Amino acid sequence: MECDTLYTADYLITQNDARDVIQDAALAVAGDSIVCTGHADVLEVLYPDARRVDLGRAVLMPGLVNAHTHVSMSLLRGYSDDKALQDWLQQDIFPQEAKLTPELVELGARFSLAEMIRTGTTAFYDMYMLEDSVFRAADEMGMRAVLGESVTNFFPSIAAANVEEYCDRVRRYAEEWKDHPRIRQAVVPHAPYTTTPELLRLCRELADETGSLFGMHLAETRHETEQCLKDHGLRPVAYCEKLGLLQPDATFFHLVDIREEDALLLTDGRCAGVHNPASNMKLASGVSPVDTLLNARVPLGLGTDGPASNNAQNMLREMYVASLLHKVHHLDPTKSPAQQVLTMATRGGAEALHEPRIGSLEPGMKADFIALSLDAPNMQPVHNIVSQVVFSSTGAEVCLTVVDGRELYRDGIFTTCDYPALLEEIQQALAWTRR
Ligand SMILES: [Zn+2]
Incomplete structure (x- = not known):
């Protein structure tokens, strides 16, 4: 050889x-x-x-794998800190995002990619709006990536006037980026609480039609669970199962408010998960039960989440935070040892990106x-x-x-x-x- x-x-x-x-x-x-x-x-x-x-x-x-982020949010690094998730989103983040342009999204992406390259990340899974700008940045800067155009039920968005335009956008990306050696598309609805069952089913069909992966924020807070129980009578993971979203090409981000029954449903669907400790701590979302997920054999990657809720894209720092979080949470220094978090950031990330x-x-x-x-x-x-x-x-x-x-x-x-x-x-x- x-x-x-x-x-x-x-x-x-x-x-x-x-x-x-x-x-x-x-x-x-x-x-x-x-x-x-x-x-x-x-x-x-x-x-x-x-x-x-x-x-x-x-x-x-x-190379480290940042398995969940929104790279273009480097534009908003430090813009709004120390707020609750819903206030942070509704009052500060969404109003700024409504003014985004493709050029700004690409600039923010390039800046985060530089940070990731500088701190040892070689691959990432991203979801945002106007994601074609991120495709271009990842292509030109040489990183490996799974990228998805995020969608909610609120139209018009800055990327699409209605759901048909969103679908057209996903089909266009599929055509433009097919057979790329390093970049793959995912269909990524934002979260259960910003979508309808119809939109989620449509996204799943769109992933199948375009040969894309599937990803979504899931069970990020207890509040999300309460809302899901009220609206659909099911916990978030069971709701996804009912809609047929638990498939082997799916990756779910955060997985904070998770019980053993939820973890077992993810295992049955052969889905991957991503742990985002710094973001969960900063937004006070809670502590993901990684032992429950790992014991249920859910493949688990590690991610920073966006630079506005972390505020870094540094996976070395994320591993450190992950290990310390579980030690203090359980008051047990044997939890999440160095080797375990390194595995999440490497082999686990590979599984979360479905890139063996x-x-x-x-x-x-x-x-x-x-x-x-x-x-x-x-x-x-x-x-x-x-x-x-x-x-x-x-x-x-x-x-x-x-x-x-x-x-x-x-x-x-x-x-x-x-x-x-x-x-x-x-x-x-x-x-x-x-x-
Ligand atoms: Zn996120």
């Missing part, structure tokens, strides 16, 4: 089935795929002609990986490299981000975006909010 580039580093976290960590390691890459991993001295003999990238005192690991070729560094997998420098004082000494990544890193240690074999970031330089220009452009967000 050929190898174009051989990356070497002090450590390599494979995230394979055995969760092997290799010391004095090498990663052999050919084109968009991983050829093999192993000890550097062995692979150097096997591939003497490969381009060499020696990262030295660093750890190579699978990412999530671990093994032969035949996509060459989506990152490296963190271990030079900074917060990263030494290294007793346990997984612990170091989850509990000690900040995101600033990321020195290399590779997607599909292509280097998107290395040692301070973005290769797929003019970051200094983007930094100037993002100031437009201030003018937009004051318009």
